[in-house]
Amino acid sequence: MNEHVVVIGAGIGGLVSAALLAARGCDVTVVEAGAGPGGKLRSVMVDGQAIDGGPTVFTMRGVFADIFARCGATLEDHVTMHPATILARHAWGADRLDLFADPAASEAAIGEFAGARAALGYRAFRAEAKRIFDALDRPFLRRTNTDPITLGWRMGLRGFSDYCTLRPYTSLWRALDGYFEDPRLRQLFGRYATYCGSSPFDCPATLMLIAHVEASGVWLIEGGMHRLAQALETLGRRNGVCFRYGAPVSEIAVERGRASGVVLRTGERIAAGAVVCNADPSAIGAGRFGAAARRATTAVPLRRRSLGAMVWTGHARVHGFPLVRHNVFFSDDYAAEFVALAQGRLAGAPSVYICAQDRDGPDHAPAGDTERVQIIVNAPPLGDVSPITPAEIATCTRHMLERVWQSGLSLELAPSTVLTTPGGFETLFPSTGGALYGPASHGWAASFRRQGSRTRIPGLYCAGGSTHPGAGVPMAALSGRLAVECLLSDRASTLRSVRVAMPGGISMRPAQTVPTA
Structure with a gap:
């Protein structure tokens, strides 16, 4: 069997898969359409500074400590972090409530x-x-x-x-x-x-x-969450993973009923004994990776998509409200907000999340006139069928600023601020419509319907926040670990089923790589 494994995508699930496979002796190549690692755990360069443009909350630290240990390293040697005292600050107009690390x-x-x-x-x-x-x-x-x-x-x-x-x-x-x-x-x-x-x-x-x-426990990573993706890339490289950026995949090759590699958009073919896909599984089912692989997964219908988002990333002047790292400004009518989103509309009075990335504590205001911020407002995931118009963007921005102003926060965004809409996220993560979390967790069976590590095509596995066990940075990491466990278990099972003829009529059973899941 070809010992080479191709990982499509350098998001958290792909980075974890690659590092763990390499640590187990596999020859691994990661092919990523973007210019660097991270996927949704991305940074956005604004005025020469990297600002987190994806997940901002780091939890379940032990999941990553275990991954680094399995790769012969320690998390602390690659990432500097410290625990947050205040988990988040919440506001309803003039009312305010903090949740703390101390219950x-x-x-x-x-x-x-x-x-x-x-x-x-x-x-x-x-x-x-x-x-x-x-x-x-x-x-x-x-x-x-x-x-x-x-x-x-x-x-x-x-x-x-x-x-x-x-x-x-x-x-x-x-x-x-x-x-x-x-x-x-x-x-x-x-x-x-x-x-x-x-x-x-x-x-x-x-x-x-x-x-x-x-x-x-919530941990604050020095330099931003995207440093975690960089650390995982370093971990993989140390064990021999080859990373190829700016290398979008046009096709997952299938031969004799199993995955046999990938074809890049340039026409280059990379053969492999197995493929781990860190793209949204819906993209496979929608045919984004070729007709042969399409049957591996099922495309997620619009009604089952998770929320999208309007995300402002940049520098801002702030006055009034005492921001901490994580801040939430709630709408006056939560039910109306979700009714609007379900109907495919931006909410008229949305809740607003602000990550003030230069604030590490309640009394730590950044030096200088401006600070790095990421601002999130929930949006319908229709970036592929109904892009948000410039007029809707202007209205949403005004509603966002009005919401925080009601709690006493004066927020002046720099002209260089980058806004990513569901349409922008669809471009980054095709076949999602800008849904950032895979399928929504609506109904009792939703968690059981989420795409698992194995697909309908042998040798093709899925990892990432859109797969089991769910959305979020630690869940994406666990998905990468599960994909590796399934891949190695399947490989060991296949090798055991092949009896190799030896001189003298003796057959030898190869060693099992990992216990069968």
Whole structure:
């Protein structure tokens, strides 16, 4: 079998796959259409400075520590980081609430903000979120995707009570009613649904586990989140991975029913024994990688896409509101915001997220007149069918500025600010329409429908935030690890099935690379 593996895409899932495969002795080539690593974990150069233009929250640090260890390195030697004291600052007009790394401090702040019953509700909510996360971490998040029956089998008798109370049939928004009477707190904790591009009114209450992930620790990476992608690239190169940038793939080659390599847009063919695709799986099913590979996955219909976004990246002058690293300014009518998005419209009064990338603490204001910011407003994922017009962009920008102004923040964006719309994200990540999180997590079965590591074509695997176990930087990393485990397990199984003739009539069984998943 050809020991060469081609990885399409240098997003987090692809970078992790490449590094782990190389550490196991595989010959790996990463082909990436862009100019550098990161994928959605991208940086945008504005006025000569790199500014994070993708994910900004780093959690589940242990996932990456384990990946670096498997590659014979340590995370701390490649990335400098420190824990955030304040997880996020939230605002509703003049009202303000911080959540802290210390859960006792968060509970006290909630009690002061909304009363003693709210503090008790938060304590109960936090315990429930932890219970659900602990129940699903190993049998679901760290295993290849499955069906409900197999999940129950994996959880076993000891986990049966947890299996029966994962709350897949109750919406997150409805579940929050049981913990918080204050609608502002339901808004705050419902927002975690948007971490995977979903609506809190339509996603299952199971997703409250995201709140536990963030409450378990947020880390600030020195130099920006894109440094993590650079560190993973360095890790791969150290173990022999060949990176080819500016090399878009036009076709995944299929011979005798299995993946056999890729064809670049230039016509160059790169043979391989296996291919890991870090592009959105929907792109394969939509035929972006050729007709032969199309049957490997299924294209995601528009109605199942996750949220898109309007993302402003640049420098700004700010006055008034005391920004921290992560800030959320909530709309007055959360339900109306998601109704608009579901109808394919930008919300008239959107919630706004601001990452102030030069602020490491509550009292740390950057020196100078301007600072680096990334601003996000949710948008419908229709960049391929209904691009946002200049008039709509102007209106959305005005609504965004009005929203933060209501909380006392004066925000003046520099003329050099870069705005990426769903249409821009469609260009960067084809066949998504600008949906940044793959399929939305709406309905009880959504997590089971997400594309898994294996595809319908042997030798072709998927990795990335649009695949199992889900969206987000640590989930994308886990997807890369799962793709590697499946690939090596399948290779070992194939080798065991081939009996090699030896002199004297003796056949030899090759060593198993990894335990079969």
